[in-house]
Amino acid sequence: MRNRLLPLLIGLMAGVLLALGFPLAASQAAAQQQRVVVDRIDDTTRFAALAQFVTARGEGTPIDSADAERLHTLRTELDRYQQLYGISAGVFYRDRAAMAAAPAGWQMPTSGELHDAYYSALLGRRAHNPEQVWPWQKRELAIASPIVRDGDVVAVVVTESPTGALRARILHGWMLLIAGELVAMAVAVLFAVRLTAWVLLPVAKLDRVTHDIATGRMASRVGASGGPPELRRLARSFNEMADNVEEVLEQQRAFVADASHQLRNPLSALLLRIELLGLELPEGHTEAESVKEEGQRLAQVLDDLLGLAVAERSGSHLAVTDIAELVRGRTNAWEASAAHDGVALRFEVPGEAGTVEGWADRVALSSALDAVLDNAIKFTPAGETVAVSVEGGPDQVAVRVADSGPGLAEDELERIGDRFWRSTRHQNVNGSGLGLSIARALLSQGGGSISYTKREPHGLEVVLTVPRRAPVPTG
Numbered sequence: 001m002r003n004r005l006l007p008l009l010i011g012l013m014a015g016v017l018l019a020l021g022f023p024l025a026a027s028q029a030a031a032q033q034q035r036v037v038v039d040r041i042d043d044t045t046r047f048a049a050l051a052q053f054v055t056a057r058g059e060g061t062p063i064d065s066a067d068a069e070r071l072h073t074l075r076t077e078l079d080r081y082q083q084l085y086g087i088s089a090g091v092f093y094r095d096r097a098a099m100a101a102a103p104a105g106w107q108m109p110t111s112g113e114l115h116d117a118y119y120s121a122l123l124g125r126r127a128h129n130p131e132q133v134w135p136w137q138k139r140e141l142a143i144a145s146p147i148v149r150d151g152d153v154v155a156v157v158v159t160e161s162p163t164g165a166l167r168a169r170i171l172h173g174w175m176l177l178i179a180g181e182l183v184a185m186a187v188a189v190l191f192a193v194r195l196t197a198w199v200l201l202p203v204a205k206l207d208r209v210t211h212d213i214a215t216g217r218m219a220s221r222v223g224a225s226g227g228p229p230e231l232r233r234l235a236r237s238f239n240e241m242a243d244n245v246e247e248v249l250e251q252q253r254a255f256v257a258d259a260s261h262q263l264r265n266p267l268s269a270l271l272l273r274i275e276l277l278g279l280e281l282p283e284g285h286t287e288a289e290s291v292k293e294e295g296q297r298l299a300q301v302l303d304d305l306l307g308l309a310v311a312e313r314s315g316s317h318l319a320v321t322d323i324a325e326l327v328r329g330r331t332n333a334w335e336a337s338a339a340h341d342g343v344a345l346r347f348e349v350p351g352e353a354g355t356v357e358g359w360a361d362r363v364a365l366s367s368a369l370d371a372v373l374d375n376a377i378k379f380t381p382a383g384e385t386v387a388v389s390v391e392g393g394p395d396q397v398a399v400r401v402a403d404s405g406p407g408l409a410e411d412e413l414e415r416i417g418d419r420f421w422r423s424t425r426h427q428n429v430n431g432s433g434l435g436l437s438i439a440r441a442l443l444s445q446g447g448g449s450i451s452y453t454k455r456e457p458h459g460l461e462v463v464l465t466v467p468r469r470a471p472v473p474t475g
Helices: 002-051 065-085 113-122 164-214 229-280 287-313 323-340 362-379 435-444
Strands: 088-093 098-102 140-149 152-162 319-322 344-348 357-360 385-392 396-402 449-454 460-467
Touching: 002 065, 002 088, 002 140, 002 152, 002 164, 065 088, 065 098, 113 140, 113 152, 152 164, 164 229, 229 287, 319 323, 319 362, 323 344, 323 357, 323 362, 323 385, 323 396, 357 362, 357 396, 357 460, 362 385, 362 396, 362 435, 362 460, 435 449, 435 460
Parallel strands: 344 385
Antiparallel strands: 088 098, 088 152, 140 152, 319 357, 385 396, 396 460, 449 460
């Protein structure tokens, strides 16, 4: 969920920043250009005031001394302006003839932006509103102002400005804007990360606790944490549900344990009476032996049910344990039973030191391993081998028990370990179908697990795992 929610928040914030950034960049560029336009309008207005009363039409036209002085002043101002700012400026009559221009010989073009500004001024407009200049456009900025005499436009003052400085200022402003956007984006990302972590904190804890409960650690609960009120209420509701489920399971386990215990004594008395009755029957009578055998099987089932209930209810006493030494001891203990059935039981020493430490309950791991070894020896034909090994990884220790029996089909692997389940091919083998269920319950108490895989060409490999280090408390 974090990988979906975080990009969504970041994308939304980036979209908002871009939506604000583009209009702001355009507004900034327009403001920079508007300042230049206002300056040029002021300049053209000043030149228009100088040219207002110049009536001379140029060379060959009669001119008095006052008119000549005004024309000289206008040309001097235009030349000085062009030299100082590098901006072309001129005054042109309605027929496009130049009254004065700088640089000398500058003429009105027949098309383009300057031409449009000139004709716009001839219509009496005080200033031309030029098209926006962008940093990537290398063009000139044209401004024109009309010269009005006796209510008529007699000439036009035009300026054509280079836009290099303007484009540089716009670009500099954009760089500052981009830097601000990047800083805002970094703040937005940090905010999105913190917001996502805050929102998903109860969800992450719910996920961990749900996994713990699913793997048998029924005491796990969601601790008090931050997050939205709705998710905090969900966490409290989950804890209430887990309490109710644990209480129901505890009642069920107590019932199974009590029922198994209460049935065990009458069954033992019944088996004794059957044995005494068998002594009084004539030789060759097999019914009493059959009844006795079924009674013993029922007693084994009750013992296994009681063992399962105890395994599920008992807490773990976890400690650092030499797993290799423990497995070696249990393997040695089962060698006599394996030899009686004609099965070779082999233990593979891990490494040179022969020591692999893990975090486990010695009694629980021993009992689980006993159940697995019992199954492996039981289903392995005489003359075959059961191999036991220990492997230490960075996070867990694995105990492998590989037999050479008939193995299980793929669909049977999915059901192995279920209570009372036995393969239809092995119904004639003694057992209650609870041994591996007990092993799983014992391992799960300490954060361990049990898994099953097929061996080639035949057989079954059972892997018991325990943590390498102490489990981190949840909540």
